[in-house]
Amino acid sequence: MAKTPAGGARPPRADARRNQERILAAAREAFTRHGVDASLNDIARRAGVGPGTLYRHFPTREALLEAMLADRYHALAGHARDLAGTAPPAEAVPRWLSAFVRDLRAFRGLATSMKNALYDEGSVLFVSCKEMQVAWDVLVVHAQVAGVVRQDASPADLLRLAAALAWATEDLPEDTTEADRLLDLMLTGVMRG
Amino acid sequence: MAKTPAGGARPPRADARRNQERILAAAREAFTRHGVDASLNDIARRAGVGPGTLYRHFPTREALLEAMLADRYHALAGHARDLAGTAPPAEAVPRWLSAFVRDLRAFRGLATSMKNALYDEGSVLFVSCKEMQVAWDVLVVHAQVAGVVRQDASPADLLRLAAALAWATEDLPEDTTEADRLLDLMLTGVMRG
DNA sequence: GGACTAATCGGAGAGGTTCTCCGGTTGACG
DNA sequence: CGTCAACCGGAGAACCTCTCCGATTAGTCC
Numbered sequence: 001m002a003k004t005p006a007g008g009a010r011p012p013r014a015d016a017r018r019n020q021e022r023i024l025a026a027a028r029e030a031f032t033r034h035g036v037d038a039s040l041n042d043i044a045r046r047a048g049v050g051p052g053t054l055y056r057h058f059p060t061r062e063a064l065l066e067a068m069l070a071d072r073y074h075a076l077a078g079h080a081r082d083l084a085g086t087a088p089p090a091e092a093v094p095r096w097l098s099a100f101v102r103d104l105r106a107f108r109g110l111a112t113s114m115k116n117a118l119y120d121e122g123s124v125l126f127v128s129c130k131e132m133q134v135a136w137d138v139l140v141v142h143a144q145v146a147g148v149v150r151q152d153a154s155p156a157d158l159l160r161l162a163a164a165l166a167w168a169t170e171d172l173p174e175d176t177t178e179a180d181r182l183l184d185l186m187l188t189g190v191m192r193g
Numbered sequence: 194m195a196k197t198p199a200g201g202a203r204p205p206r207a208d209a210r211r212n213q214e215r216i217l218a219a220a221r222e223a224f225t226r227h228g229v230d231a232s233l234n235d236i237a238r239r240a241g242v243g244p245g246t247l248y249r250h251f252p253t254r255e256a257l258l259e260a261m262l263a264d265r266y267h268a269l270a271g272h273a274r275d276l277a278g279t280a281p282p283a284e285a286v287p288r289w290l291s292a293f294v295r296d297l298r299a300f301r302g303l304a305t306s307m308k309n310a311l312y313d314e315g316s317v318l319f320v321s322c323k324e325m326q327v328a329w330d331v332l333v334v335h336a337q338v339a340g341v342v343r344q345d346a347s348p349a350d351l352l353r354l355a356a357a358l359a360w361a362t363e364d365l366p367e368d369t370t371e372a373d374r375l376l377d378l379m380l381t382g383v384m385r386g
Numbered sequence: 387g388g389a390c391t392a393a394t395c396g397g398a399g400a401g402g403t404t405c406t407c408c409g410g411t412t413g414a415c416g
Numbered sequence: 417c418g419t420c421a422a423c424c425g426g427a428g429a430a431c432c433t434c435t436c437c438g439a440t441t442a443g444t445c446c
Contacts, residue, residue, distance in 0.1 A: 010443095012393090012394095013392095013393060013394065013441085013442055013443075014442070014443090015393090015394065015395080015441075015442070016393075016394060016395090016442095019394085019395085039431085039432065039433090040432085040433070040434090041431085041432065041433075044396090049395075049396070050395065050396030050397055051396075051397080051433085051434075051435095052394095052395070052396055052397070052434090052435075052436080052437095053394080053395060053396060055433085055434060055435080056394080056395085059434095061433095090384070090386065093384070094384075115360075115361065116364075119364065147385060147386060148384055148385055148386050149383060149384060149385065150378070150382075150383055150384075150385055152378075153378055153383050157375065157378065158383065160361050160375070161358075161361065161375065161378070161379065161383075163361065164357035164358060164360055164361035165354075165357060167308075167357055167360050167361075168308065168353050168354065168356065168357035168360075171309075171312060182350065182353070182354065185343070185345075185346055185350060185354070186354065186379055186382075186383065187382060187383045187384045188382045188383075188384055189343075189379075189380060189381045189382020189383075189384075190342060190343055190346050190351065190354075190379065190380045190381075190382075191283070191286070191287075191341055191342060191343075191380045191381055191382075192340060192341055192342065192343055193283065193340060193341050203414095205422090205423095206412085206413055206414075206421095206422060206423065207413065207414090208412075208413065208422095208423070208424080209413095209422080209423065209424090212423090212424085232402085232403070232404090233403085233404070233405090234402090234403070234404075237425090242424075242425070243424065243425030243426055244404085244405075244406095244425075244426080245405090245406075245407080245408095245423095245424070245425050245426070246423080246424060246425060248404090248405060248406080249423080249424085252405095254404095
């Protein structure tokens with residue numbers, strides 16, 4: 001009672017914090033280079049810690065991913081709110097989706113992890129991107145009210161389709177405009193008449 | 194010269210042929226149950242052969258996949274030719290894509306293998322589904338001439354988008370109509386106005 | 387400035403995987 | 417039947433994930 005201040009645990013020890021950051025840095029590099037299936041063993045070695053240390057800090061691969069991506073999702077949530085306030089819905093929707101797809105193409109396999117998270121409410125990643133999902137929902141509903149997005153396309157549908165697009169283009173060169181071209185195809189429709 | 198008849202190798206030995214079929218049967222079951230990443234070790238064990246035998250018959254996982262799927266691609270090619278002869282393009286394109294997506298949802302990971310094959314001309318799977326691609330090209334070009342498919346959507350684009358759809362819906366129940374709903378969304382477009 | 391204690395470390399190791407190599411076996415054919 | 421090329425299958429190397437626990441060390445109290 002006197003030792004542990006009201007509310008919970010004491011702050012982590014300095015070495016723990018240091019190791020956590022070194023692991024995250026190594027993970028960022030490894031995931032970017034080898035995709036989301038990069039060897040966790042290897043990440044631990046490059047971070048200069050044992051496998052045990054890595055697994056204590058991040059019990060699953062998904063937990064490591066979540067720690068790497070949390071601020072990105074936070075930024076995407078902010079972006080959605082900004083667009084809702086400043087751009088007409090007919091522009092806001094494609095622009096946000098384009099940013100979302102770009103982020104999901106950061107490394108191979110990320111789109112797949114994202115899809116799994118979106119289907120699984122218990123996942124850490126799901127919780128981590130909930131704020132983003134809420135902001136996106138608002139943006140889409142605005143667009144539907146304005147009549148620029150079909151009523152039978154739910155925000156979740158669009159997220160899933162965008163993830164699919166990121167998946168479909170994930171091994172194309174990073175700076176390609178191919179993803180945006182296919183996104184446009186998807187949004188405006190393939191069939192005519 | 195006298196022993197090996199002109200043109201190549203003699204037919205495989207009976208035990209070889211038998212093992213090949215047992216491996217294929219075990220693979221079909223394992224892939225259906227556990228997805229495309231099922232353990233090859235396990236497949237060999239269930240087929241009643243050693244790992245060496247499996248790897249001699251099918252040097253890579255992709256070779257095994259190809260052997261399993263070749264006739265399916267052949268059937269899809271036939272389906273495309275049939276539709277080109279019997280259905281108006283505005284119906285033929287969605288119907289064939291729907292069948293393609295259904296087949297790609299046969300087991301988890303198949304869409305990913307397909308995507309990798311479509312990007313890699315050297316792959317066994319690529320060669321194996323070339324006939325299908327050709328038939329599909331014809332169908333799409335007809336539809337473009339008839340003005341029901343956008344000119345800037347290439348047959349390869351549509352294939353890739355359909356694979357993406359299969360990926361996006363691969364862990365939904367097998368008998369769902371969700372995939373067709375999203376396919377319709379994609380073909381007719383999300384945005385209005 | 388020590389000494390104590392709980393948090394933290396990191397490597398050994400179990401159990402899984404892919405894939406190769408090679409001595410023993412067997413089907414097919416003269 | 418005998419011969420031999422084709423074929424088999426398991427041992428094993430090299431990787432992976434993940435756990436456990438004895439050794440270490442940061443932070444605190446005197």
